[in-house]
Amino acid sequence: MTNLLLEWAIKTIVILIILVTAVAYVTLMERKVMAWIQMRVGPNRVGLFGFRLWGLMQPAADGLKMIFKEDIVPIQANRWLYIFAPALSLIPALMTFIVIPYGSEISLFGRTIELHVTRMNVGLLYVLALTSVGVYGIVLAGWSSNNKYSLMGGLRSSAQMISYELALGLSIVCVLLYSGSLDLVEIVNKQSVWLGHMGWNIFRFPLMFVFIIFYIASLAETNRTPFDLPEADSELVAGYHTEYSSMKFVMFQMAEYLNLITASSIATTLFFGGWNGPFVGRLPYLGPVYFVIKVLALIFLAMWIRYTVPRFRYDQLMRFGWKALVPAAIVNIIITSTVILFVA
Amino acid sequence: MEKALFIIVAVIAVASALNILIQRNPLYSALSLIGTLLSLSVLYLTLRAQFIAAIQIVVYAGAIMVLFVFVIMLLNVPKAQPEVEKQKGLRLLAIPFASVLIAEMFFVLRPIRVLTLPIPSGDPEQAVGTTWSIGTGLFSDYLLPFEVTSVLILMAVVGAMVLARREGD
Numbered sequence: 235m236t237n238l239l240l241e242w243a244i245k246t247i248v249i250l251i252i253l254v255t256a257v258a259y260v261t262l263m264e265r266k267v268m269a270w271i272q273m274r275v276g277p278n279r280v281g282l283f284g285f286r287l288w289g290l291m292q293p294a295a296d297g298l299k300m301i302f303k304e305d306i307v308p309i310q311a312n313r314w315l316y317i318f319a320p321a322l323s324l325i326p327a328l329m330t331f332i333v334i335p336y337g338s339e340i341s342l343f344g345r346t347i348e349l350h351v352t353r354m355n356v357g358l359l360y361v362l363a364l365t366s367v368g369v370y371g372i373v374l375a376g377w378s379s380n381n382k383y384s385l386m387g388g389l390r391s392s393a394q395m396i397s398y399e400l401a402l403g404l405s406i407v408c409v410l411l412y413s414g415s416l417d418l419v420e421i422v423n424k425q426s427v428w429l430g431h432m433g434w435n436i437f438r439f440p441l442m443f444v445f446i447i448f449y450i451a452s453l454a455e456t457n458r459t460p461f462d463l464p465e466a467d468s469e470l471v472a473g474y475h476t477e478y479s480s481m482k483f484v485m486f487q488m489a490e491y492l493n494l495i496t497a498s499s500i501a502t503t504l505f506f507g508g509w510n511g512p513f514v515g516r517l518p519y520l521g522p523v524y525f526v527i528k529v530l531a532l533i534f535l536a537m538w539i540r541y542t543v544p545r546f547r548y549d550q551l552m553r554f555g556w557k558a559l560v561p562a563a564i565v566n567i568i569i570t571s572t573v574i575l576f577v578a
Numbered sequence: 579m580e581k582a583l584f585i586i587v588a589v590i591a592v593a594s595a596l597n598i599l600i601q602r603n604p605l606y607s608a609l610s611l612i613g614t615l616l617s618l619s620v621l622y623l624t625l626r627a628q629f630i631a632a633i634q635i636v637v638y639a640g641a642i643m644v645l646f647v648f649v650i651m652l653l654n655v656p657k658a659q660p661e662v663e664k665q666k667g668l669r670l671l672a673i674p675f676a677s678v679l680i681a682e683m684f685f686v687l688r689p690i691r692v693l694t695l696p697i698p699s700g701d702p703e704q705a706v707g708t709t710w711s712i713g714t715g716l717f718s719d720y721l722l723p724f725e726v727t728s729v730l731i732l733m734a735v736v737g738a739m740v741l742a743r744r745e746g747d
Contacts, residue, residue: 354628355628355708355709355710356628356629356631356632356708356709359629359632359633359636359709360632362632362636362640363632363635363636363639363640365640366635366636366639366640366641366644367616367635367639367640369640369644370612370644370647373644373647373648373651374609376651377605377651385651388651389648389651389652392644392647392648393648395644396641396644396645399640399641416709
């Protein structure tokens, strides 16, 4: 029991450190990808010991700069909720990752260690629950700032996330019909049986279309362009975090990039076979490598979309969510269950 | 350890439930209600009802309460609260209703002498409260109530659309 608790603690801390570092470097990746797409160079000055290293130390410099910024709480703001809101959006984003499997099993120091922090038989519902709780951070930030732009950003965000959660949940149902389990570990294991890496859900008939719905909905859930209306800078200054400065602002940014990483990890787990890949059965150490490669590819896709697609207008966004995505997801559930009933 | 968890979470649940009534600002009341719902979901977890715990957060804390908060923010409640309309008759009516509820609670709690948590036995996958057992239950033993409920919800949705529809739309 003590050993198990120690193992959990170590895994949690390692995941936490990796995630926070990953967030820092995803911001660098975002700036580099944006620069390449816009035919610029991007940050390339901050290095170590006089070497430029393509700006690899840029996140550290940014972090230091943000820590030393003045931390302002507006005098008319609701002080406690204003301080509480960034934490409320960051904590659920961090908590999601404990159910995502990033490898099969490896033996280390004579112990067999399963490469996921924990597994529960409602893993996927747990993820959805945390996503829906994360909305409060943004809503409360908007309200407590006592600023109409912030409030508009917060309200838009809550409406958008409730609407797209429906399409997200319905598209996940199709995956569940194939896997027969809400446990993410089980979902990944189911995808490794059929012809090795060709057993991924993305290669099954209706699920490739389901992935498109899922990906659009998860872009909206993570407030990425073309659905970044909560922080439309041309209309709302900065949206729900207009009044925030220093580390509180950084916490919102961290939550946003964590959500991006989590959404990409969930997409990898549900559709791209998780840690499955060639030779992973013989070399279990390859599992995390494949997982990271797939997640990075999906993150790159999200950035690619961000810098090439313009933003939706608010009514277009709502109409698209309710009149296109939700019906398409329902039709896909019917098709998937028909296919399973008559083919499988 | 489970008992300690139960006591901590139960105290939080009752405290935030009281806070719903005490707070004057409706937004704080709504936030306290979210706190109650979240701690109830932890209580479900200690009872091995994982599915109910997750659904509690997804549906109540996640969807319904966001709409509550949304409406409260849109209505933009003024800081100085006007006193709730005093209706003496209704107030007097509250006393018998509340005492009936309290009597009912004691009636339900009467057989319980010692507070113990149920100990789960058998295959954990098939225990009451997992997705598997609830799904099987809904589609076999409780099929008719389940379908009737879905028709009821459909009626509510259609009714809401009819009410929300503007003339000439």
